[in-house]
Amino acid sequence: MPRSEFIHLHLHTQNSLLDGACRIQETLHLASQYKMDCNMFGAIEFYLEAQKAGIKPIIGCEIYVAPGSRLDKNTGGIDEASYHLILLARDETGYQNLMKLVSIGYLEGFYYRPRIDKETLSIHAQGLIGLSACLKGEIPVCLQQKRFNDALKVADEYAQILGKDNFYLEVQANSIPEQKIVNDGLVKLSKELNLPLVATNDVHYLTRDRAASHEALLCIQTQTTLDDPNRLRFQTDEFYFRSPDEMKKIFSDIPQAIQNTLEIASRCNLELDFSRVHLPKYEAPRGLSKEDFLRHLCEEGLSRRFKEIIPEVKERLEHELKIIQDMGFVSYFLIVWDFIHYAKTHGIPVGPGRGSAAGSLVSFLLGITDLDPLKYGLLFERFLNPERLSLPDIDIDFCYERRQEVIDYVTRKYGQENVAQIITFGTMQARAVVRDVGRVMGMSYAEVDRIAKMIPPDPSLNLKDALESETELKNLYKNDPQVSRLMDTALVLEGLNRHASIHAAG
Known part of the structure; x- marks a missing residue:
């Protein structure tokens, strides 16, 4: 069977809480359709499901890098506190280092977000491949601010930390004007430093028509409404799981950026052994086994x-x-x-x-x-x-x-x-997701509560079941455009992870 000529390397599943809207199984199904061999919360689930689907799993994480020391908690607001960086695990060593970096970010560097710094990355760089990330990456920020020499210095710094063959300059296609400036700058950087380019699409939802639902998801995350002009939002509807043909057409002028997705995929060969049980050893009293x-x-x-x-x-x-x-x-x-x-x-x-x-x-x-x-x-x-x-x-x-x-x-x-302690995830269940979406749409509490109560309280029933079985809800959905929009959005978001907490057993 012919293989895909492009592989997505930058994708946010639902385990990017209230940010990514890609369900793992749906993502793998689409990757399989495109013949692709393709986050630390969902790493194991993704790995196992990918293997079941016959798809090569590539595990990575978009991490936050402090502008200076991770211990410095006086670096301004949320936008100044960190830059984005993509790290992919090449092997088990890289996977272990990825876990160490994420843990250090939460335990030592947390300031708005879990952050590491370049010193920490240099200690735990083995087995990792780095990508320069989206417009929030340190190199793209420098290029947007027309600080090419600073971008040159930062790119060289990451190449030294990760190894020149392990750091890629990430070009994206999203129709944002600043992205064109960044892409042009990255091509120039690539030539000056002899660093490879790689194409990604920073996937946050699977299809273009789910962009509006993702916008509602971001409003749930930030506790804002869709009519708030200052809300967190993506500027375009192009952060979806593009087909290989789309990506090849967009980056036809830099085909090596497409080819390098295959090269990176071939280099990422993480194998996790689930056949062995790893348990702590109890120290028996002296003289006894x-x-x-x-x-x-x-x-x-x-x-x-x-x-x-x-x-x-x-x-x-x-x-x-x-x-x-x-x-x-x-x-x-x-x-x-x-x-x-x-x-x-x-x-x-x-x-x-x-x-x-x-x-x-x-x-x-x-x-x-x-x-x-x-x-x-x-x-x-x-x-x-x-x-x-x-x-x-x-x-x-x-x-x-x-x-x-x-x-x-x-x-x-x-x-x-x-x-x-054991982590657990709260998901957006039928009634709850209707209430969440109704709130971000600016609907009154009374109206949303009335609609939510039309959904049977049976946890085994989903919204699709409710729309089929509840006559009043079905009629509202057919005849009221606002309710129709509410339910269509809720249907997309239902079941996604909403928050993480400590399991009652842990």
């Missing part, structure tokens, strides 16, 4: 939990211990036992256990759960099945007022760098 220590704790639990230890209990224990050891989860059980033991010995209430973990005798003996699985006929294999490689999932409830003490204990014992 962790397997021996787990058995010791279980035997203590036998005498504590049972007045009489019948053969059935012993057989079940041996069966579970063998599976736990064979699957490599001994440390996992010991770590969970450790922090639950800490909580119970410090008077922190712990729930009796729920979910499939209640089917484990080992969990019962360790005090992780308080339900005897033999008494209630619960199956261990529902919790941990040797025929299915998956991590054990133990749901634990701690007293809400004192759960932070347990988190602090785990952090102290295992190191802050080894403890992380």
Whole structure:
């Protein structure tokens, strides 16, 4: 099958929260149609879905670079606080460095946005390819301000940091007058510094007709309305997933910028291994292996939990211990036992256990759960099945007022760098997205609330279902142009990620 002659390298999925409107599966479907081998929130989801679709995943992130030190928090307003830069992972080292840079940006450089600086980038540059980014990039800003010598200096600086073969000057096509100035300047820079050009389209939505919905998304992000002349907005409707033929036609005068998208794609060969489980190792008391220590704790639990230890209990224990050891989860059980033991010995209430973990005798003996699985006929294999490689999932409830003490204990014992809380994403569900879009359209609260309440509160129903099943809503949609516009926009945005937060379990 012939391959695409152009590949998109700068695209924002829905994981660019309230900025990107590209759903991963839809994006991959379009990439497949164009025969393309083609963000850190969506990196793993994108990687796995791309592999399923037979498309080469290229993982990258648009990062923010401080004009000076990332630690300087007195650099003016949001527009002066940082420049954009695109980084793509060539390999696993590059992927790890990308994660390190994003983490440093949040933990050390946050000022309006998570920022790094060139010093940090130089330390973690291995395995990365850089692109000079959009009109908000440092080089494009210099060119817009007619500071060609400064642009020359910055471009050379990035080439030194990343390696001359790993930094590309990014030309874009969006019909913005300033972009023409920048593109001309980048071509000139390319000749003077012998740096390669690459064409991108800074994709924020998949098709041109979704530009208006993306504009509403930006208003939701900035809490403004569509009639606000000062709102954040894109100047044109051209930030979509252009076809290879469109891109080739636009950049026919600099074909090497199209060809270089293929070169970059061929150089990005990140392979993530999901077959191996990476778990922390529990340090057993001196003189004992962790397997021996787990058995010791279980035997203590036998005498504590049972007045009489019948053969059935012993057989079940041996069966579970063998599976736990064979699957490599001994440390996992010991770590969970450790922090639950800490909580119970410090008077922190712990729930009796729920979910499939209640089917484990080992969990019962360790005090992780308080339900005897033999008494209630619960199956261990529902919790941990040797025929299915998956991590054990133990749901634990701690007293809400004192759960932070347990988190602090785990952090102290295992190191802050080894403890992380789980992220979760709130999505724009049917009723909520209607309320959001109605607000940015300037509709009254009462009117939007009336429309939203026509949608059944069943979370399994989407807007399309509601329009088909609810007669009043269907009639409004057909006969009221404002409601029609509201629902059409909401249909595009429904299900996109709205915000990130800490998962209740983490």
